[in-house]
Amino acid sequence: MALAAGAAWAAPLAAPANAPAATAAQQRAALGCLIEPDRVADVGSQVVGLVEQLHADRGDRVRAGQTLLALRADVERATVGVAERRAAVDADVRAAEASLALALQKVKRAEALLAQGFVSEQALELARAEHELAAQKLNQVASQRDIWSHERRVAEAQLALRTVKSPFDGVVVERFANPGERVEERPVLRIASIDPLRVELMVPTAQYGRVKVGDRLTVQPELPGAEPVQATVRHVDRVLDAASNTFRVRLALPNPEHRLPAGLRCRADLASIVRSEPTASAAPVRTPSTTATTASPAAPAATTAPAPRTPAAAHAATGTARPVTVALQPAGR
Secondary structure (H helix, E strand, O other), X not given: OHHHHHHHHHOEOOOOXXXXXXXXXXXXXXXXXXXXXXXXXXXXXXXXXXXXXXXXOOOOEEOOOOEEEEEOOHHHHHHHHHHHHHHHOOHHHHHXXXXXXXXXXXXXXXXXXXXXXXXXXXXXHHHHHHHHHHHHHHHHHHXXXXXXXXXXXXXXXXXXXXXXXXXXXXEEEEEOOOOOOEEOOOXXXXXXXXXXXXXXXXEEHHHOOOOOOOOEEEEEEOOOOOOOEEEEEEEEOOOOEOOOXXXXXXXXXXXXXXXXXXXXXXXXXXXXXXOOOOOOOOOOOOOHHHHHHHOOXXXXXXXXXXXXXXXXXXXXHHOOOOOOOOOOOOOOO
């Protein structure tokens, strides 16, 4: 259904009867397209609650991470306050440290008295047991304080759930709730990203392979006063639609300062395709300096090769004596 509707606006636009031949040819080469937001998100809350305050309204620009709305969070704020106070209390830790230091002094005193013979071995063992108990008490208190720190972070996370933030840069398109309303599973705001814009183009199957990812096309928005803009091919479908005999091409259209609104019809000129830059793995183009270096003086000239000469003629030409080969016969034969 969507592809059939897309094929309707993807059909080539008819040229006026009085249009020049060049303009009519360009109109026939142009295909209808649609300019849409790059991303759209219906933003809602993860928890159930009452809307306390809205920080954005329809038409406002928002940034990623900006607070959009806050739910009522009296209980959560109180929980965070209690958790912070509990995590900040360190009196029990200091008491446990003091008890450990006292137990250590008792052990040292008992060892000294035992060496002098004033106490028994049992008194030293009792002092060492008290020191071990004080050390375990300090570990227990430190562990409990660490648990309280984790509980504080849990309370802070629960409080953060009462605040809804924008997932990306964009514009508020719709508002579905007002302050005081109960939020459950329905969205509160709709955010649309319009920089860059997304151009949807339905191309006839006969043109498959002509448009590639990275190519640039000229797009003419159907808006009074709008000038043609360049869009870059970001995606080409690999599955064709047999019903409409077309395939979908998606382009990215830069939209700084949000000059163009989303939802516009447009025309894409296939005759204006600009190929992307060649990759670094392509074969290098030979320059004139490289050609001159290759053709060195030592290379033979492209002339008719001279006729081969016999060894005698070669020695006669150079004026050198011709070597004589003497075969020695072995003695006794």
